[in-house]
Amino acid sequence: MSDSAPLELWLPALARFAPDHPLRLRQARADRLADGARGYLAGLSHYFRSDDTGLAAAALLREHTAHDAGDAPWLCADPCWVQAEMNGARLLACGQLGLSMEEAEALAAPLRPLFGDAGMVLEITTPDRWQLRLAPGTSVPAFAAPEQALGEDLFQHLPQGAEGRRWRVLINEAQVLLHQHPVNAGRRARGLSPVNSLWLWGGGRLPSRVAATHSAVVGEDPLLAALAARAGVSVMPRSHASVLGAAAGTLVDLQDLPVAEIEQAWWPMIDALLRRQAVQLSFASGERWRHRPWHRWRLWRRAR
Structure with missing residues (x-):
């Protein structure tokens, strides 16, 4: 488990977000990172590693x-x-x-x-x-x-x-x-x-050992919870309080949610996180950005 793991939001595929979605503006002002894993199972295999072959x-x-x-x-x-x-x-x-x-x-x-x-x-x-x-x-x-x-x-x-x-x-x-x-x-x-x-x-077969990239997980997915438990990582149910209180080292799983629900029900918590601390935005389609609080002042960067 990495001590320097950021607070990371695992989000739906980027193409599903409309150009005027509020997250698009924050993504446009953040620093682009190298692409990561694409898809649900590939993402889980990235966040949780085992000595065994494949994701059992x-x-x-x-x-x-x-x-x-x-x-x-x-x-x-x-x-x-x-x-x-x-x-x-x-x-x-x-x-x-x-x-x-x-x-x-x-x-x-x-x-x-x-x-x-x-x-x-x-x-x-x-x-x-x-x-x-x-x-x-x-x-x-x-x-x-x-x-x-x-x-x-x-x-x-x-x-x-x-x-x-x-x-x-x-x-x-x-x-x-x-x-x-x-x-x-x-x-x-x-x-x-x-x-x-x-x-x-x-x-x-059940892997003998699972290592996690994060020290805590927020999410509702059963396989995510099973992997976290096998890795000895704490799992918190997804709620407004658990997302708002997420700290560095936490993986927040939102990739299974409709983008409209993210805007309507979860955006106030996400916005508060982006204003408070460094956050990695990881989309299920592989694109990744690192957003820091001062990035919101990059007014010349616009969502495409």
Whole structure:
């Protein structure tokens, strides 16, 4: 962990901010830094480093909630909504479908034998976050994270080749079991999205050690919290008080928020931070700036 880590705001992609958004003006007056990580998982991998390969999201989430990840390999199997189209299918939502635990358990019931026959155990860690406990030595191909596949053709992001065939068959069989599930009939009747597939991603074993770039974290993301806990870093829920009170060495996660909400609900706290201390503005699209309180007097710099 770096003792010189600044107060850092992790923000949505820069292109999502309109030219007249108040943050644009502050960004224009700040000092440009070299670009950093792009995207959610790449950002997490930058802020939290481990000796192991990859970001084992499934094992980290399971350990943080159930404390039983052990040394087994894990794979996220998040409930998702896939929409069939004339030439394929498109991933429209993943892991944020507002399921109750009762719905989750009912949906998982016919899936457990399917995965059990394949040597896997389906665990419902939370209603929207499911994991597969895999047998030791299970070969797992690279799976795309949900953020990489949302809104895109499903086939483009499924594992290909002979190694991926087993997983494609499992996903197809899970879709068949979920298609006519009574829970989905009830959800459709209430105007809710169905859960008609599982998205597999984030495989690996629990890392033995995680190091953090910051000494404290403010945020609501479950994987961010799991990584921080593994690194021994304090995590504070995102609130007006926790953002306003953030000090040097703190990472404040705002990258999951709509830019309109940042302006309407969070800008007074952000503005106070920018007036009080040095702040690094890190956008999910990779651009980074360092803003210091006196930069607001750079009146000749205008937002583009």
